[in-house]
């Protein structure tokens with residue numbers, strides 16, 4: 001992907017993230033995610049009905065990578081079945097960890113395909129993924 | 139000053155993270171290498187030359203520390219760092235002598251290591267923690283101390299001499315006097331001050347003083363706890379084993395060595411002790427006063443440079459140490475740190491181990507620049523230049 005386009009997508013999602021701001025609704029499961037290694041501190045709310053991810057919200061203080069990847073990831077996941085979500089998370093994680101992945105499954109998230117070159121940012125790119133994984137595991 | 143002594147500066151690096159850990163001068167590293175290359179031995183158990191030399195250096199370091207901060211040599215205990223020093227007296231002394239309802243005064247700008255051990259006592263034995271107010275500069279509001287003492291059963295005041303986020307220098311002479319008058323134990327966390335401010339353990343009526351070697355140009359892995367002798371007599375050793383016992387029998391009876399040996403169980407970090415000795419000598423050769431005024435001059439230069447940039451908020455403009463915290467408008471502090479790292483400028487972003495200061499500061503995270511004697515105005519110019527061009531941040535970090 002062209003660097004300029006990649007940067008624009010990340011920046012757009014950082015400066016005006018989708019799905020930011022939590023809601024007061026018991027139908028959502030909530031997870032707080034404090035990074036163990038840096039200062040990202042985000043909360044996620046996820047609403048699953050009939051095995052479909054109906055909505056995800058997030059909020060908190062975090063860097064450009066953690067915030068933008070949450071925004072893009074959530075965009076990708078809403079409306080998908082839990083199995084599809086699992087598949088997307090699995091492929092995304094593989095990409096971040098430089099393993100084989102299917103780029104058709106992760107779509108726009110491919111903007112983070114180079115993140116492994118900056119090892120201290122890998123965790124930032126994985127926060128959203130780990131948080132959502134935690135919720136669907138239960 | 140003295141940049142040539144710091145090999146790491148031969149790299150093209152602007153090191154502005156000395157409040158995390160300082161660089162080490164060559165003489166400190168050489169002294170440790172000498173131990174490893176030429177004079178390895180344990181201490182207190184050998185009759186050969188190397189062991190005798192190391193016994194001597196181990197002792198000499200205590201004398202040097204005692205002179206450095208004006209205490210008795212027997213009051214100096216080696217620990218693994220400031221955190222372990224604070225835990226040692228909180229768990230070994232305070233846990234035994236404080237009672238349910240006793241009040242300990244802290245502040246919200248303390249480092250985690252001067253908060254969590256006390257929180258633990260509040261859970262375990264029911265001590266009450268009260269925070270001394272901070273004023274509009276986030277410095278201690280001294281008038282609130284008297285009030286807190288009048289209204290509460292205050293048994294201990296435990297404070298950083300210089301805080302690691304705001305960088306304000308507390309008047310520990312004044313607070314020491316208050317403690318003496320009111321029969322209150324006074325614990326000072328000197329992690330950020332020992333490297334550039336004169337401390338007088340006796341004169342300031344300090345009960346327990348803690349610091350780390352790695353922030354004063356010494357090695358990691360060693361710190362110091364200085365405790366008033368009569369308090370050390372009552373303090374429990376937390377670790378039992380070799381080199382701290384005088385005798386033991388198969389019926390489980392045992393006795394301890396004298397103070398302070400009973401608090402130094404097992405093989406101590408001998409190379410690090412020797413490194414610390416040389417870092418103190420290094421500081422003494424320059425003089426703490428000179429170091430402090432140099433840092434202050436650099437700080438003023440930095441703050442006036444930051445003031446000229448209009449997208450920057452400095453939170454601790456009126457502090458006197460080498461610590462300056464700021465944020466760049468609309469940019470997350472960690473992203474600023476990553477951007478600066480691109481230019482080999484080392485700073486730190488975050489809450490700097492104080493997660494409750496946000497109550498006062500209104501922001502949870504900041505960029506922290508911390509200066510020490512090997513920095514110069516050119517370092518600061520490089521930082522200011524990078525910050526001037528921060529509108530390009532995302533071209534660089536994304």
Ligand SMILES: Cc1ncc(COP(=O)(O)O)c(C=O)c1O
Nearest residue numbers: 219220221249251298302329350
């Ligand atoms: C004020 C203060 N106290 C205590 C500590 C803990 O020191 P150490 O991590 O060396 O144990 C630090 C270190 O950052 C500090 O700045």
